[in-house]
Amino acid sequence: MSGRPSTLPITLGELMRIQPLSDTDAHLFDPARPVEQVVLAETFDRLRRCPPHVLVVLHDEAATGGWSLAAALHLAWERNLSAVVVSRTVAGSSSAALAERLHMSLIVIDADPIDVALQLAGQVSAPAAARALRQARLAEQLAEQTGIRGVLGVLNRELRPVSVALVLGEMVLAGQAAALVDRGPVKQVEIAVSAPGERSAARLVAAVPVPGLAVDQVESLLKLARPSVLAAWAQSRLDAAGRAAHEQAAFELLRHLSHSPPAEPAEIEVEVPSWTGELGWEVGRANRTVWLAPVRPGGVPSAEVTHLVRAAWQRGHASWPLIAEGDGWLSWHSGADPDDTSALRRALAGFRDSAAAHGLVAGVGRAHDGIAGLMRSVAEARLAAHVAREGGPTTVQWFDQVGASAALAWLPTTEIAQVADLCLADLMAARDRDALVQTVLAVLDCGGSLSQASARLGVHRNTVLARLTRARQLGLTFEDPGQRLALHVICYALASLEPLSSAGTVESTP
Template identity: 35%
Template sequence: MSRSMKDTRLDVAGLLAHGSLRGTTPLYLTPTSAVIESVVLISQLEAIQRVRPNTVVVLAAEMGSGGWLVSAALRHAWERRASAVVVAGSTYSNAVIGLAERLGITLLAAEGNPAEVALSLAAEIGAALSVVDAELARFARAVAKDSTLADVLKTISGELDGVGVSLEYDGVVLASAGAAPRDSAKVITVDVGAANAAVPSALTARVPASGVHNLRLVRSILEVAAPSVKAAWLLGNSRDEARAVPTAALARLNQGPGSSGTAFEEDHRHLLSQLGWRRDERYAAIWICRSTVHAAGNDLTAVLRLLWRKVAARSPLAEVDGGWLALVPAAHQEVLSQLELRLKARLQPALAELGLVAGLSRWAEEAPPLPSIIQEARLSAVSARSAGPGTVLGFAGLGVAAAFTFVDKDAVALVAELTLPRLMASPDREAIVAAVAAFLDHRGSVSLAASALDVHRNTLQARLSRARELGVPLDNPSELLSVHLILTVLSATTHEKPTFQAPNETRKDSHEFPV
C-alpha cells in the first residue's frame, strides 16, 4: 500500500498542535495553515530578502525590542511568501498584530529564546526530509521493476494517491494513468527528453488545487521516475518497430476484384492484429505515402507514429511496402467525416513539411471488405500526389477519376506525337484540343460544349472541322475513348497561352445565324 502524500507534509497548524511550535503563542493565525519547508533565524532585517517561500522566519531576540522592526520584518516576509514569523515573547501593539492580519501572514511569539524554536523546528524539518529520502529510495526501487510505460505511469500515480500522470510529446498525450482532477489543478512537469531535443517531451502530474499534496515531493517523485519513464518509452518504441516490419504482400493485395476478404485476413492476420483490427467492427483506412515516387527513403516511421497520435491515439500506424497504414474504427459516416477533418487540421502541415500525402477510404451503406477500403485509401493517397505535399484526399471525392492518376502521361503524349503529328504541330493546337475535349466531355453536344467554352456554336463547329482536317478521328466510335484520353492529357500539360483565333472562325457575339 502506498504512503499518503500527507504524512511528510509539515504545516503551521500541525506543528502548533504537536510539534516544535507548541511553545509559541499565536498572535495571529491565517485561516489556511501554511506549508513549512524550511526555517531561518534572522538577526539582520535585510537578510529576509533572501528567504525562500514556505519558510518560517524566526527573528532573533535582539530584533524584538522595537515594534517598527517587527512591522518591517512582517512586510518583507509577506513579500517572500513566508509561512510564518516568530518573534521574541513580549507585548506587541495592536498595530503590529493588525498588520499581520492585513498582510495575511501568521505571527507567533516565542515564550523563551526564539533561537531555540528555530533549532527545534530545523531538527523536525530534517527528520521529515530524511523520511522523504527513504521513501524516494523505496519508490525508485519499485518503479525500476516496471518494464512497460503503462506500468511505470501506474506506479507513479499510485505513489501520488491516484493523481493523474501522463507522458506528453509535443503537447500530445502518449500514455496516462490515474484520475484527472475535476476542479482546477496544479500542473507539475519534468522534462524526459534529450537536452537538445527539437520537440519537447515531459512527464506531467496534475494535482488537484484543493488537495493536500506536498508539491515539492510530487516533483521529486517525478524526477526520480523520469529515467524509468524514458527507458520504458524507448523500449515500447523498439517493440513497435519490430512488430511493424514492412509487408510487401499487403501493399500489393493479391486478391483480385470482387474476391472475399477472408483470405486476405488470414494472410495478414499478424499485421492486422497489430493494427487493432476486429472482424465485427467497421473501419476507415488511412494510407500515407511520399508525395513523389522517387523521394528519398528517410526513415520517418517513428516520427509519423508520434504525429499520428494527434489524429487517432488508440489506432496504431504500421509501416507497409509503399507507405504507412492505419485502420480507425468508424461505425458511422459522421466519424469518418470528423476523421478527415482531424487529418487536415492536425496532420496536414507536418505532412507537407515531410513531403508526404494521405488518402482516406470512403463510407458506404454496405460495409466493403477490408481489402477494398485499404485499396481505396492507397489509391486516394497516390492520386493526392498530383496536388503536392501535404494533400489529404478522400476516396469519396475522387471516384472513377482515380483511374486518370495511374495513366502514364508521358507515354500518352508520345502516342499523340506519333499518331497526330499535324495536330501537335498546328499553331492553333490548344484551341482545337480544348474544343474537341469539351465536345467529348458533353457527350457530343455542340450547344453544351460551346456554352462551356463560352464560344459560339459556329466557332465550335469550325474547330471540330479543323480537328478532322488535322487527323483527329472524331467519326470512329471505337477510337473516341483513346482520343478523349489523349486530349485530356494534352489539356493537363498545356501551359496557359493566348488562344489562337483562326481568321474564318465566328465569335460568339457574331451576327451570323447558327447552323
C-alpha cells in the first residue's frame, strides 16, 4: 500500500456515515455504488440530462408531490443514477416501495435540500477529506467503547456490508465469524493486533465484498481501530485473569473444606460458604463436573491456551467456572435436577469446534450434592476424560458409561512399555510387533475365543493362529496363568502407545 489518500470516487455507503446523511432515513439498494457528482435537480429536464453515477437532490418543481417523486425515481432508474435525495414532506410509504421495486436508493431528509446538496457536493468533490471526516467520526465512536465486543460492533456497523472479526489462530474472539468464510467474491484484509513482547498475535480480519469498498480504505479503518482493540483486549484479559485467580483460590479453599474432618461425626456435609454466591456458584445444589484435557498430555498448559479455552468455554455460559488443574481444566454446572443434562450438553456441543482446534477431549462426572459431591464429581470427570483420550479429539465420555474400565485410564502406560523393552526384548525388536500385540490383546479381551478375536480384528482365524504362534516364540506365553494378567496389561499399554505402522494390518476396535 502506498499510504496516499484514496482518490477513488466516494461511495454511497461512505456518504451515509457522515453528515448530512448520517441521521437520515435511507432505503439503500447498493451502498457500494460510486457517487461521482451531486446534482440539485429543480426540473425534470435537468433530471433527464444527468449522467450515470450521480446523486440527485430533488427540489422545487421536481419535488412537488408523490407523483413527481414517482416520476423522478423512474427517470433515475433509466439514467442509472446512484441515489435520489428528497424532502420528507414529499416522500411516503408508497415511494419507498417503488424505490425498492426499481432497485433504486432513496434517501429522505429533513434539512433544506439546497444546503444538503451543497454539503454533499463538497464531499463528493474531495473524497479524501470526506473519508477523513468519516475516520474522525469512527474514532470518536471507538473511543467510547470499553469492551472488545463493543469495538467490533462499531466496526461491523460502520463497515457494513464488510464483516470484521478479531481472530486468534482460527478462533473468533469477537465480531462476525463470516469474516473467515470464503463465500462469494470477497477480498480478505488482515491487520495484526498484538502488544509488545506477545508471542501469539491476534488479527483483525475483514471480508470485503468485491466490488465494494476499496481494500485500502478498509485497511486504514482497521488500523484506526487497532489501538481501541488493544486497549479493550488488554482490559478483558486483566479482568479474565483476575476472575480466574479468584476462582482458582476459591476452588482450592472448597477442596480444603471437603477434606477437613467434621467437628462432629454427625456432620457429614460441609456447609457451603456464603462467599461462593459472589462468584455465582451454587455448589449447594447438584453439581456435575466437566474435565477438559488434551489428547496428548504435555504438562501444564500455557497461560495463552488457558485464556483461549476459558473464552470458548464460557461463551454463552459466563457464570460457569473454569479451573486450571494439572494438564487440563475443570468446570461444573449446578442445578436443582441432577438428571437434567440439557444445559451441559448444549455447552459441550458449542465447545466442539474449540475442542477440535486445541485437540481436547471432555470427561463428564455424575451429579452429586454439595461440596463433597462436587469433589467426587471432579474425580469422576477426570477418570472419564482419561478414557475419552482413546477416542481422539472432541470425544466426550460420561462417567456413567465408563464402569470398571476407568481403572485402565490410570495405568502408567509409558512406564509399562519401558518394562516391556526389558522383559520382552525379542518382541519389541520384531518388525511385526504391532500386529502381534493387537492380536494377543484381542484374544485375551475375548476370553481366549479365536473366532471372536478374528472377527474383531477383521482377519481370518488362521491368521490369528499364525500370529499367536509367532507371539509365543517371541516370549508372549499368555497361556501361563501366572503370566496372563501381566501380559494382558503389557499388551494393553503397548496398544495404547503404539499405532499400527504396517499397511497390511487391520485396526482393532478399542
